[in-house]
Amino acid sequence: MTHSAPAPDAPETPTTYAGFVAIVGKPNVGKSTLLNAFLGTKVAPTSPRPQTTRRDVRGIYTLGERQIIFIDTPGVHKPKDALGKYMNHEVHSALADVDAVIWVVDLRHPPTDEDSLVAHQIRDLPKPLLLVGNKTDAAKYPDEAMRLYRALLEGRREDLETSETMLSAQNNTNAVATLREQVLEGLPENPFFFPQGSASDQTREMWAAEIVREEAMKKLRDELPYAVATRVTRWTEREDGLQRIEGEIVVEKNAHKGMVIGAGGKQLREIGQAARKQLEVFLDRKVYLGLEVIVIPGWREDEEALRELGYE
Ligand SMILES: Nc1nc2c(ncn2[C@@H]2O[C@H](COP(=O)(O)OP(=O)(O)OP(=O)(O)O)[C@@H](O)[C@H]2O)c(=O)[nH]1
Numbered sequence: 001m002t003h004s005a006p007a008p009d010a011p012e013t014p015t016t017y018a019g020f021v022a023i024v025g026k027p028n029v030g031k032s033t034l035l036n037a038f039l040g041t042k043v044a045p046t047s048p049r050p051q052t053t054r055r056d057v058r059g060i061y062t063l064g065e066r067q068i069i070f071i072d073t074p075g076v077h078k079p080k081d082a083l084g085k086y087m088n089h090e091v092h093s094a095l096a097d098v099d100a101v102i103w104v105v106d107l108r109h110p111p112t113d114e115d116s117l118v119a120h121q122i123r124d125l126p127k128p129l130l131l132v133g134n135k136t137d138a139a140k141y142p143d144e145a146m147r148l149y150r151a152l153l154e155g156r157r158e159d160l161e162t163s164e165t166m167l168s169a170q171n172n173t174n175a176v177a178t179l180r181e182q183v184l185e186g187l188p189e190n191p192f193f194f195p196q197g198s199a200s201d202q203t204r205e206m207w208a209a210e211i212v213r214e215e216a217m218k219k220l221r222d223e224l225p226y227a228v229a230t231r232v233t234r235w236t237e238r239e240d241g242l243q244r245i246e247g248e249i250v251v252e253k254n255a256h257k258g259m260v261i262g263a264g265g266k267q268l269r270e271i272g273q274a275a276r277k278q279l280e281v282f283l284d285r286k287v288y289l290g291l292e293v294i295v296i297p298g299w300r301e302d303e304e305a306l307r308e309l310g311y312e
Pocket residue numbers: 025026027028029030031032033034045046047048049050051052053054073074075076134135136137138167168169170171
């Protein structure tokens with residue numbers, strides 16, 4: 001038997017560290033804002049409306065030998081329909097496989113039942129847990145609120161790693177960077193899961209459709225934002241760089257169609273313009289965005305339609 005010694009000048013493979021970190025919390029606390037702040041770019045939709053995030057979005061941050069895959073989850077809430085159930089399931093499955101959990105709470109208000117629901121899901125997980133008190137910029141009694149949120153974790157085993165911080169995901173770049181640093185330090189030894197340059201695991205079509213949905217959710221009133229889905233059906237690139245994107249806004253009822261389009265098409269035009277502006281900023285290219293409103297009756301309760309719209 002012969003032994004071949006490694007060539008003396010073979011380059012040493014550096015040790016890498018990588019892991020998955022779930023960002024959880026009830027709707028509207030600022031999870032997607034925090035994810036975008038961690039990455040310094042926009043991968044997840046945000047809006048003043050609760051339940052903007054519907055599927056798990058992965059945001060990838062790589063620095064030197066370390067890679068974090070953040071999983072932004074839909075807000076945990078009491079589900080009203082099949083879409084709601086799907087959203088809660090997304091949270092549950094995200095938690096099963098992660099290396100650490102970031103729990104975001106809104107310090108402007110004391111905890112509600114929905115926060116207790118989240119706390120209940122994560123309290124006994126044998127993984128490092130970071131409690132992030134968000135929106136300090138707008139909170140009147142941040143310390144008191146933080147104490148109440150902390151109390152929801154009472155009973156968590158002492159030997160499990162738990163830490164906390166208060167910040168504003170929207171305005172506090174330094175605090176966000178410090179938190180990211182802390183997550184980087186805690187990563188387990190692993191090969192990278194994604195190529196170094198990638199920021200997200202979404203296709204560009206999914207990403208653009210989410211931006212259209214974000215703008216639609218901001219503009220529409222009452223229950224309508226929740227009855228809307230979006231998808232990109234065609235994306236072509238012209239030789240001069242113009243991105244031609246065609247998409248659909250899907251509603252549940254004929255009556256909703258007119259409400260999305262608005263008088264003389266005004267509302268649809270505004271949604272399209274706002275989405276196009278965002279797309280142009282993030283793509284750094286000129287964008288043509290064509291939107292059509294279509295009806296898929298009762299899509300939120302229709303498993304097949306949900307799958308077709310990418311909620312699977
Ligand atoms: N004042 C203030 N507002 C914030 C801060 N972070 C987020 N927000 C706002 O809170 C709202 C909700 O933010 P999102 O990031 O969409 O919240 P989310 O938790 O991902 O929401 P869901 O998708 O419903 O789960 C938006 O209007 C944000 O601009 C903050 O630090 N300060």
